[in-house]
Amino acid sequence: xxxxxxxxPSSLVGEYGIARSFELTPRRCTAFAAxxxxxxxxxxxxxxxxxxxxxxxxxxxxxxQSHYTPGRPYDVNGPLWRHLLHAGSDLRMRRAxxxxxxxxxxxxxxxxxxxxPGVQWLQRYTMRDRKGAVVxxxxxxxxxxxxxxxxxxxxxxxxxxxxxxxxxxxxxxALWEADLAVPPTAPHVYTECARIWNPIxxxxxxxxxxxxxGIVLHGTASLCMAxxxxxxxxxxxxxxxxxxxxxxxxxxxxxxxxxxxxCLERREGPSGAVRLRFxxxxxxxxxxxxxxxxxxx
Numbered sequence: 001x002x003x004x005x006x007x008x009p010s011s012l013v014g015e016y017g018i019a020r021s022f023e024l025t026p027r028r029c030t031a032f033a034a035x036x037x038x039x040x041x042x043x044x045x046x047x048x049x050x051x052x053x054x055x056x057x058x059x060x061x062x063x064x065q066s067h068y069t070p071g072r073p074y075d076v077n078g079p080l081w082r083h084l085l086h087a088g089s090d091l092r093m094r095r096a097x098x099x100x101x102x103x104x105x106x107x108x109x110x111x112x113x114x115x116x117p118g119v120q121w122l123q124r125y126t127m128r129d130r131k132g133a134v135v136x137x138x139x140x141x142x143x144x145x146x147x148x149x150x151x152x153x154x155x156x157x158x159x160x161x162x163x164x165x166x167x168x169x170x171x172x173x174a175l176w177e178a179d180l181a182v183p184p185t186a187p188h189v190y191t192e193c194a195r196i197w198n199p200i201x202x203x204x205x206x207x208x209x210x211x212x213x214g215i216v217l218h219g220t221a222s223l224c225m226a227x228x229x230x231x232x233x234x235x236x237x238x239x240x241x242x243x244x245x246x247x248x249x250x251x252x253x254x255x256x257x258x259x260x261x262x263c264l265e266r267r268e269g270p271s272g273a274v275r276l277r278f279x280x281x282x283x284x285x286x287x288x289x290x291x292x293x294x295x296x297x
Contacts, residue, residue: 006083007150008119010112014156017123019106020066029054029099032061035193036224037186040237054097056242057194057227059138060089060220062105063125064196083118083145086219088248088291090139096240103127103135110157118147122157141248174262178229180280182217184256190221212252219249222259222288226280229261234276235296241274244295251286258283273297 022028026046033043033055042053097103104127111122125138139157183189187201196218199206207215227245235241253259265277274296280289 006118006144006147008112008121008144008147010149010151010154012109012121013112013154015109017067017107019104020062021102021104022062022065023102024054024058024097024099026052026099029058031193032058035190036221036228037183038228042239052099053240054099055224056091056093056097056136056239056245057220057224058097059091059093059125059127059136060224061194061196062103062127063107063138063140064194066105066107066125067123083147085117085143085145086141086249087120087143088139088141088246089220089223090141090246091136091244092138093136093243094134096242097135102130107140111155112149113153113155114149115143117143117145119144119149122155124157139246172264174264175266176233176263178233178261180225180229180259180261182222182225182253182255182257182259186221186225186255187215187217190218194218194221196220213254215255217253217255219289222249222253222280223247223292226259226261226278226289226292227294230263230276230278230294231296234263234266234274234294241296242294243297244293247289247292249288250290251282251284251288253282253288259288271297 029052030044036055036057038055041048043055046052105125107123107125110124111120113120121142121144123140125140126134127136129135191197191202200210200212201215201218204214223245231237231239231242260281261278262281263276263278267275269275276294278292278294279287280292282288
């Protein structure tokens, strides 16, 4: 390990962050849906039959707002933060979120391992209702660029192998493709509507200082927008059917430039269950989202 290199301790495996509770108010739910470009009445009309729907992507907002743990090396204001790169997400829903409910989100570090770019840091966030029942679990993969593991590598996360097996399985002919417009203001709108703040997505000077060509769209925003296309075409536009969304974030998504959503495979299971494989390409033809999976009830 070279001197002066950022070190990330493997002793964090098994350590929990601070739990935080969230009320899924109509304002919070409608704002998030707007932030990922949804337009259906289910997300905005509280007078409609059945009431408002709460977007599954709210899990990303709860995760982001629950990761802060004072005094730890991954403190949002700490020295490691500028080295972090969000690498992948794996969301598993037991049921749909409900407008008006209160959910408590807490994360735990499940793996710290050395990889070529630096250190891979895996966490799992669990969202529970007022009775303690698990509503959703979110696997969160981050890369700490240029870092080295301090202590022995540790991996207590069984999901990692699944992510890696899927990550390079997305190439091939598509069942269908669809262009997805990404407005120039998408990062700013998503930042405020999802309450996910990272200046590389909204401040060009900060993004350039971090080695980026300019501001880029959040990986989770790209994922939500791409999956929205799949839900519309394959799940009857009903986001409440979503039970799993996963993907790895690869190439950059530049605001104002389109994404190409490619549905690669559709499998049907019992009782109307559907499993989709997909990828999303940026305007340069590079995979912005690789190894994408959507499962619907």
